[in-house]
Amino acid sequence: MQELIRDLIQKNDTRIIMIVLDGIGGLPINGKTELEAAKTPNLDSLARESACGLHIPVSWGITPGSGPGHLGIFGYDPIKYQIGRGILEALGLGLDVKKTDIAVRCNYATLRDGVIVDRRAGRIPTEQSRRLTERLRKEINRIDEAEIIFAPGMEHRFVVLIRFPEPVSPEAAMLPDTDPQKEGKKPLKAEPLSRPAERVSKVVEKLINLSHIILKEEEKANFVLMRGFSVMPHLPSFEEAFGLKALAIATYPMYRGLARLVGMDTPPVDGDIKEEIDYLMERYKEYNFFFLHVKKTDSYGEDGNFDGKVKRIEEFDRHLPEIMGIGPDVLIITGDHSTPSLLKSHSWHPVPLLLKSAYVLGGLSSRFTERECLRGELGILPAYQILPLALANSLRLKKFGA
Amino acid sequence: MQELIRDLIQKNDTRIIMIVLDGIGGLPINGKTELEAAKTPNLDSLARESACGLHIPVSWGITPGSGPGHLGIFGYDPIKYQIGRGILEALGLGLDVKKTDIAVRCNYATLRDGVIVDRRAGRIPTEQSRRLTERLRKEINRIDEAEIIFAPGMEHRFVVLIRFPEPVSPEAAMLPDTDPQKEGKKPLKAEPLSRPAERVSKVVEKLINLSHIILKEEEKANFVLMRGFSVMPHLPSFEEAFGLKALAIATYPMYRGLARLVGMDTPPVDGDIKEEIDYLMERYKEYNFFFLHVKKTDSYGEDGNFDGKVKRIEEFDRHLPEIMGIGPDVLIITGDHSTPSLLKSHSWHPVPLLLKSAYVLGGLSSRFTERECLRGELGILPAYQILPLALANSLRLKKFGA
Numbered sequence: 083m084q085e086l087i088r089d090l091i092q093k094n095d096t097r098i099i100m101i102v103l104d105g106i107g108g109l110p111i112n113g114k115t116e117l118e119a120a121k122t123p124n125l126d127s128l129a130r131e132s133a134c135g136l137h138i139p140v141s142w143g144i145t146p147g148s149g150p151g152h153l154g155i156f157g158y159d160p161i162k163y164q165i166g167r168g169i170l171e172a173l174g175l176g177l178d179v180k181k182t183d184i185a186v187r188c189n190y191a192t193l194r195d196g197v198i199v200d201r202r203a204g205r206i207p208t209e210q211s212r213r214l215t216e217r218l219r220k221e222i223n224r225i226d227e228a229e230i231i232f233a234p235g236m237e238h239r240f241v242v243l244i245r246f247p248e249p250v251s252p253e254a255a256m257l258p259d260t261d262p263q264k265e266g267k268k269p270l271k272a273e274p275l276s277r278p279a280e281r282v283s284k285v286v287e288k289l290i291n292l293s294h295i296i297l298k299e300e301e302k303a304n305f306v307l308m309r310g311f312s313v314m315p316h317l318p319s320f321e322e323a324f325g326l327k328a329l330a331i332a333t334y335p336m337y338r339g340l341a342r343l344v345g346m347d348t349p350p351v352d353g354d355i356k357e358e359i360d361y362l363m364e365r366y367k368e369y370n371f372f373f374l375h376v377k378k379t380d381s382y383g384e385d386g387n388f389d390g391k392v393k394r395i396e397e398f399d400r401h402l403p404e405i406m407g408i409g410p411d412v413l414i415i416t417g418d419h420s421t422p423s424l425l426k427s428h429s430w431h432p433v434p435l436l437l438k439s440a441y442v443l444g445g446l447s448s449r450f451t452e453r454e455c456l457r458g459e460l461g462i463l464p465a466y467q468i469l470p471l472a473l474a475n476s477l478r479l480k481k482f483g484a
Numbered sequence: 485m486q487e488l489i490r491d492l493i494q495k496n497d498t499r500i501i502m503i504v505l506d507g508i509g510g511l512p513i514n515g516k517t518e519l520e521a522a523k524t525p526n527l528d529s530l531a532r533e534s535a536c537g538l539h540i541p542v543s544w545g546i547t548p549g550s551g552p553g554h555l556g557i558f559g560y561d562p563i564k565y566q567i568g569r570g571i572l573e574a575l576g577l578g579l580d581v582k583k584t585d586i587a588v589r590c591n592y593a594t595l596r597d598g599v600i601v602d603r604r605a606g607r608i609p610t611e612q613s614r615r616l617t618e619r620l621r622k623e624i625n626r627i628d629e630a631e632i633i634f635a636p637g638m639e640h641r642f643v644v645l646i647r648f649p650e651p652v653s654p655e656a657a658m659l660p661d662t663d664p665q666k667e668g669k670k671p672l673k674a675e676p677l678s679r680p681a682e683r684v685s686k687v688v689e690k691l692i693n694l695s696h697i698i699l700k701e702e703e704k705a706n707f708v709l710m711r712g713f714s715v716m717p718h719l720p721s722f723e724e725a726f727g728l729k730a731l732a733i734a735t736y737p738m739y740r741g742l743a744r745l746v747g748m749d750t751p752p753v754d755g756d757i758k759e760e761i762d763y764l765m766e767r768y769k770e771y772n773f774f775f776l777h778v779k780k781t782d783s784y785g786e787d788g789n790f791d792g793k794v795k796r797i798e799e800f801d802r803h804l805p806e807i808m809g810i811g812p813d814v815l816i817i818t819g820d821h822s823t824p825s826l827l828k829s830h831s832w833h834p835v836p837l838l839l840k841s842a843y844v845l846g847g848l849s850s851r852f853t854e855r856e857c858l859r860g861e862l863g864i865l866p867a868y869q870i871l872p873l874a875l876a877n878s879l880r881l882k883k884f885g886a
Binding site: 431 | 485488492843844845846847848859860861863865869871872873874875876877881882883884885886
């Protein structure tokens, strides 16, 4: 399919805006979902003249994390392209991960008499953890031929990038977690599971020993556990795959990181929806694809705050006329996954999807809700098919076959 | 996909009941399908608060037999996992087929001067056929290193299991049918089509010759034709694939046999829907998945008896409150395929599907019928995606990716 799309691409001067309302899909509480409970006059009237439907982020019954959720709506099959845990954590901290890097999720832990007595070092405060990570950073710059890059996280968590002089293969990250998963056990060895992982394993062993020496006077955080060794996935870039020059507008580092994975430009943006829209307008001439990420719909869903999620939907609705005013050739509004307040977590449910262009049927859905989108002309489709639809609706795909 | 599901499984104490109304889907006669003509107040109210849709058992336009039909709703792609004819016939007769066995469908036939003059031995009565099979059973116990097991069937049909001392590979069953398909022709040789089939071929040849000697005084049934040489398919068990301990409740041997193929427990159950439900309640604490099979909806469809099928649907509807009363976390009601009375046979039409859990939208379908299920939130999906959905709705799948 990807090859087929690539062969059919023709460029033109159209512009596509994709708005991702994180975790937008919901479930009914007292008969209504969050989208149904929200007053959204602007979304309603847009839905009436748009192609609506629902997308399945990964597959039936599969609840996606943010990584697979975004890869899908960016047009990549998230089962084919999997993102390692270390990489995702590094992207979340805003690190600029390179093809030469092995990324690792790290925990401070407590070691006594050779066994792990607390896998999270008593969940030490973030402030203290930052100081320790800064100390490691100062004392460890390089091990063998690798540069070591530390990035502090929340509480007991941090990330390490092991940067080699040349690009590394996925096999080089074939090392097991050193976390024994249970207290009272010895930390595990990062034994290499492939030839290319051998030199990485040596660096990891030295890094763990050196850290222990540096931290040994600490009461709780005297040891480092390492998990999720991974390298940057090899994805065809957004420009290669879809012929689009893309700008990602997101306030959270994680989403900029995901967009960077597929080669979008990802300048940092501060503020809220308003500032994001302003920034989009500012850069509108320079790109043909805009990914605009709205985070708060998801956060309220995760907290089980139904009314809070409803309010953020209504807030977005108030900004919709500004976005319409920009006049993109194709406007897509959807989410990366559902986050029903009822479940207080991401879920497997299909996600409402709206596509507006000059070439839709329309007239099928009276609102932008789960149930009204089911009546729409797009039906239920895999998330990674949205991008081909966007290209078609901007007349960027030639006819297939004569 | 199967690997993905396996990696995401988390166990809990939820219970899933899947009711299979065999051949439930239909077509309109005088404007209404069997489900539309039936008075089903209980199914109607359940449909209103459930996720509804239709499943495609195998693929568009493909009419499934009972084997592929059930594999699909058990969560296995029926194109990937095919069940040999000999195996299916043996399961239908209630035989306990082992990994050491080659199963073969056999016909009594009439041989004159070296050619087959009647491929079905004049469809001899079942009683006579049973006596002949019993005679073969008494005289032939073992050929070379293989044990020979005979099982009588209806009319001219019976089944042979060729049981070797050790497990056999699928290659060992690579033998052509000996049935020439036309009267007036010689029976064909079961020439081996692979190395492992060579010793099987020798056993088969001796078996055919021995049978002919034993039966040679018979007027009609003096010869045996053999078809559908096959071994047990290699399926990951239901427990491995989905982490569920499963009980199959079915009165017909064929459906217990199909359930046994995927490792469900399959005690024999006598009686009708009422007895099946009672038995389910009795064993409810011991399992987390229950496959409850209702046969009669299909039989009436196959007879072209529209009103009879309607009555069986209404009968099931009267039992529905008892099933609801058990209070499963997930209740699924569907069929293995459609059997429209209009066609008097299985058909390719998508099959109505209803899934009730605490995590559905509902409110989209007003009845459990083909046309109302089309309005539902599940859309049209492949049968083998029902199981992942059931797992998700019982919160048995972890998030995919961070």
